[in-house]
Amino acid sequence: MSGFGTLLYKELLRFWKVAFQTVGAPVLTTLLYLLIFSHVMQGRAPVYGEVPYAAFLVPGLVMMAVLQNAFANSSSSLIQSKVTGNIIFVLLPPLSYWDFFAAYVLASVVRGMVVGAGVLLVSLAFVALSFEHPLWILAFALTGSAILGTLGLIAGIWAEKFDQVAGFQSFLIMPLTFLSGVFYSIHSLPAFWQGLSRFNPFFYMIDGFRYGFFGVSDIDPALSLAIALANLLIFAAITLALLKRGYKLRH
């Protein structure tokens, strides 16, 4: 149905038109994290036995960029459309709620992957990385960006003001990403916090993603992927139900 195709095209064009802001800025920010943290943490004991800290950090940062940008794409697009009113141009045509869901989530996946790839490429200029299992890297990147794209859609549907989307991002998404093992291995945490980390869905995505680079992880990657996919299914089901009911979109 080319209605879906057009909505996808429009969403991609939307973030591409402001690529400085949507791709360039996240790449630069993540690079800054990398340079500063690896400098500060110089001389720290290598993780997983032999992986230098800077190399350990990169996949975590890449994944963080993927997740945060996937969330930002769908949530910001939807809240902007709702607040300015041009959401009606998407609601008036005969697009099904499946079309709506798929287009926004897919566009978020593309944005996440593009930013992630950008961060990775730039990092390679500074740090040597291994790519033990590239397919796992791809699997987790895709699943992660799909989950966050879906969460962004939920946030965009629910929120009525920009403030509320920002709140969702600052009080939910950011803490979950930062506390999921991006900057550290959870083994370095006291036992209680280690256990708590396992309840963080983002942890599994980052852990599995890192496995694709180093061939080592805290959790079996197959299990991590299964958990991530289960999360995706749950969030997708919630979103589709909200869209079908027309919650906050069709009163």
Place this chain on the structure above:
Amino acid sequence: MTPAIQIQQVHKRFGAVQALCGIDLEVAPGEFFGLLGPNGAGKTTLINILAGLARADSGSVRVLGHDVVTQYRDSRRALGVVPQELVFDPFFSVRETLRIQSGYFGLKRNDAWIDEVMHHLDLTGKADANMRSLSGGMKRRVLVAQALVHKPPVIVLDEPTAGVDVELRQGLWEFVRGLNRAGHTIVLTTHYLEEAEALCARIAMLKQGRVVALDSTSNLINRRDSLYLRLRLAGAALPAALTSRVRDSRDGAHTLRVRSYAEIEGVLAQVREAGAQIEELELLQPDLEDVFVQIMQEANG
């Protein structure tokens, strides 16, 4: 023949407010239909339900026979809506906006029709300009174009000339008349009764969620079986016998109610007998505004 729009027993409540209480309306194909009413009457709510932007609590709405909820694909394809607010997407140019809108309806190669619509709406010069850079009048014309990209048989315009300059208003009137002549069903909501009188063949008046009048424009106007005679006199005051006819007096001119053309002769005779000279005389035809105000006041109970 399938009605263009069929609204049956539609109820809609927003929290504590009953926006629509049992609306029954039918619009025939090819009609030019007016929807009038004060602010808060429920006109925009009704349009939103028609377009799928809102959902009725009960009742059914059909566009060309297609239910707007269960057969939304067909109903939305048959409907074009020009919203009241000047909304636009600031990322795109006029042409991109129209191409994207076409794409949403599944129309991939629509450039020929887009060019034609832009030409009719005098937008060709601004085709590649960003939406943000357009004046209010141009943005409104783009909204009309967006509603037409998929050539819908039924077009709804929500206060299309609100705040619009005279030239553009005349232009839009001509354009919409042309669409109606070509066979499109038009539904217009407006606060300009002059506009409804000029364009619409049939009118529904809403007040507080109910239909308080539904008739052809000419029937509605003729309900008020009065003409008005506006007189400015000199030399003597208005004869006492005529004071009961006075509707209002302004700047020394009296507006008198006259029941038929035949009565005018009698009124003028009474003025002459009183010794007054007529400085100014004007015959006012009843207009929709009188009817509207009267009906709204009657509906107050």
